[in-house]
Structure formats: structure tokens, C-alpha cells
Amino acid sequence: MTDRPAHVVPVDLAKAYRLINHGPTVLVSAAHGGRRNVMAAAWNMPLDFAPPKVAVVIDRKTYTRELIEASGELVLCVPTRAQIEAVSQVGSTSGRGLDQATDKFEAAGLTTFRGDQVAAPLVEGCVAWLECKLLPEPEMAQRYDLFLAEVVAAWADSRVFDGGHWRPIDAAHSTLHHVAGGVFFTLGEPVKSRDGD
Amino acid sequence: MTDRPAHVVPVDLAKAYRLINHGPTVLVSAAHGGRRNVMAAAWNMPLDFAPPKVAVVIDRKTYTRELIEASGELVLCVPTRAQIEAVSQVGSTSGRGLDQATDKFEAAGLTTFRGDQVAAPLVEGCVAWLECKLLPEPEMAQRYDLFLAEVVAAWADSRVFDGGHWRPIDAAHSTLHHVAGGVFFTLGEPVKSRDGD
Numbered sequence: 001m002t003d004r005p006a007h008v009v010p011v012d013l014a015k016a017y018r019l020i021n022h023g024p025t026v027l028v029s030a031a032h033g034g035r036r037n038v039m040a041a042a043w044n045m046p047l048d049f050a051p052p053k054v055a056v057v058i059d060r061k062t063y064t065r066e067l068i069e070a071s072g073e074l075v076l077c078v079p080t081r082a083q084i085e086a087v088s089q090v091g092s093t094s095g096r097g098l099d100q101a102t103d104k105f106e107a108a109g110l111t112t113f114r115g116d117q118v119a120a121p122l123v124e125g126c127v128a129w130l131e132c133k134l135l136p137e138p139e140m141a142q143r144y145d146l147f148l149a150e151v152v153a154a155w156a157d158s159r160v161f162d163g164g165h166w167r168p169i170d171a172a173h174s175t176l177h178h179v180a181g182g183v184f185f186t187l188g189e190p191v192k193s194r195d196g197d
Numbered sequence: 198m199t200d201r202p203a204h205v206v207p208v209d210l211a212k213a214y215r216l217i218n219h220g221p222t223v224l225v226s227a228a229h230g231g232r233r234n235v236m237a238a239a240w241n242m243p244l245d246f247a248p249p250k251v252a253v254v255i256d257r258k259t260y261t262r263e264l265i266e267a268s269g270e271l272v273l274c275v276p277t278r279a280q281i282e283a284v285s286q287v288g289s290t291s292g293r294g295l296d297q298a299t300d301k302f303e304a305a306g307l308t309t310f311r312g313d314q315v316a317a318p319l320v321e322g323c324v325a326w327l328e329c330k331l332l333p334e335p336e337m338a339q340r341y342d343l344f345l346a347e348v349v350a351a352w353a354d355s356r357v358f359d360g361g362h363w364r365p366i367d368a369a370h371s372t373l374h375h376v377a378g379g380v381f382f383t384l385g386e387p388v389k390s391r392d393g394d
Contacts, residue, residue: 015377017377018376018377021239021240021374021375021376021377022220022239022374022375022376022381022382023219023220023221023222023239023374024220025220042218042219042220042242042243043218043242043243043244044242045239045240045241045242045252045254046239046240046254047240047254047341047343048254048341048342053341055242055252055343057242057243057244057245081388084388084390085390085391087390088390088391088392089392092392140337144244144245144250144345145245146244146252146345148341148343164377165376165377166376166382171385174385176388177218177219177220177374177384178218178219179215179218179219179362179363179387180212180215180218180361182389182390182391182392183387183388183389184219184387184388184389184390185219185363185384185385185386185387185388186384186385186386186387186388187374187382187383187384187385188368188371188382188383188384188385189382189383190376190380190381190382190383191278191281191373191380191381191382191383192379192380192381193281193282193284193285193379193381194282194285194379195285195286195289195379
């Protein structure tokens, strides 16, 4: 795990929701007790503006969930089209039982850098990252696999998102929007309503 | 409110999640006691496959929420780029205080048709519809404005989604993915991972 790259800049927490408001599939990372893991989650959404909160569905059989529940922390990373094979791989395999030298990040060719507020790693090559602390709602987790969390730090690749706004995005840096079975939509052009600000 | 148009076909409930899995902004409609209303909600996601469930954030000041809580029912409609002005209008105005003759649908130029399982209307011109019954989680609503619901019927425009899969989508029929302030991403081309089925 390296230090934060220079192109990764902080995002004002009040605008952090904009990093996932358009519905991208995310990578969820977690770490606890010297172990770490990562999975894919299409089922995520903002839950509040300020303080920013998110909701994400995390299946009870996943190893990532064990680490999230043990640490109380997670990171949502927003991957790109260039990472489709890694997203698909971490979305369809388990990190349980892998050793620390070759964990699930390594197996998928994903490198990471350190966050600021949580121990869970941030995946390099993504365009946005939300460092989160779990909100204690164990009944929601038990009943629906639903996790709620507060965003305590947010980062973006300044070449793709800066000053609270997405910049024009080339094909390789499009976010991924999973439909099913390894098929994703990419982003097309942005459009604006007449009364948009 | 008219009968269901011929191009609107039922979607297998086990595949209903695919209608919103890619993160579109939806219209939320509700009806109760002879009144009806509609709002926009970017903060929605699937919550389960079978029986299908969804989660959606609905602000406590909205009139739609009053009707959802009174009726226990709602419909998520997936609008298109061609409807951007109506989506923006119902997303930024309240239906409270409008009369029944000129309600919020009428004011935004939206026509509707009848669903099969709930009284809330389905908005014409959308490409998908999820008829839902509320799951009783009043603490989640109170604490987070978060509503969970079971999908009891699902429909799609067969020209856009058929047999459980999205078909090639022309620009006008792209779903809308709200960023902020009336700016939306549209969909680009679909991409598939090597191990996608």
C-alpha cells in the first residue's frame, strides 16, 4: 500500500454524494487485524447529504462483510471501464482462505493506497473513493444485508472530478453500471434540464 | 389514467432488479384516498433478488411520502432522456396544495396508466416500472428517510427491455442518472467482462 497519488484530491464532504449519485457499481474494501479484502457492489446509494451517509447491500456470506463488521469501517471505490476485468473478478470470487501475501487485491491485479480516516485500502485507478464508518444498525444487516455508513473522507481523481463536478469523461474512465452477468453500461454524454443550475 | 399500452410487458420478478441495477434516477408515484403524486429519486437501489425488494430515500417533507405511508404502496418508474424536463420539474416542485384536476402529473405533462397490483399510477413513456408494497420499517423511515419495499409486479417497454435483458438503447430512450442540479449522465455503450455470461 502506497501513499496517496498526487492526482487524488479531497472532495468537500457536502458534495461527496455526487461521486455515486449517478448509480455506479462500486468496489467495497475493508481491513481488520492484518487482513484485507475487496468485493463489488452494484447495490449502493447515497443516504444523506450532510453529514454524508451511504447505504450498501453486502451479502452475509462475504469475507468483506466479516472485516467490515469487525472493524466498523469500509471504503467505497468507484472503478472505471479500464478496470472491468478486475471488477468482475472481485465480484465473482471470494477472498476467504487466500493468504496475506497473495490476497484478493493481488489476485485481481489491484494495487492500493492509504486512506486518511480508515484502515481499509483505496484501490488505485478508481476515480473516486468514500471512506466510511459504519452506523450501528445490526437489525438492518441481519434482516436485509443492508449496511448504512457515514462518509468521513472523500477523494476523487482530479482529472475526472474536480471542484464538486464531473469533468468530461473519456471512454476508459467511464464509471461502470452493472446490469447482470458481467454486462455493464458505461456512461454516455451528460444532459442538462432547462432549469438546471 | 388509461389501460396498459401494448408495448408494456411483464418482467419476471426474479429479473426485476435488472431494471434499476445500473443506477437510474426513478420517478416515485403514490396514490391514496383519491389523491396521487409523483417525485424524482436518484437515491434508490435493489435490495434483494427473490422476492425482489428495493430501497429508496424519500424526504420527510414530500407529499409523495404522505401518500406512500398512508397507502403502503408505491411505484418506481424508470424515465428516459426524452422526459428530462418532466423529471426535473417533478423533482423540484411539490404537489402539495395542487387540486385534483391539475395535479403534479398534469402540471408536468405526464400521462399515466393503471398497474396490476397497486393503486399508484405508472407514468407513460418510462421504460420500466416496479409496483411495490412497503415493508414495515418505520424506524428506518423516521431516522434516515429510508423506505424498503417488496416488488410485487414489474413491467418494461419491450422495445427497450425484453426477455430479462436490456436491448440496444437509442439516445432518446437512455435512462437518466442524476449528478446534481439538473445535470444527468445518459447511458453509453454496454461492455462485457471476459467471464460474463
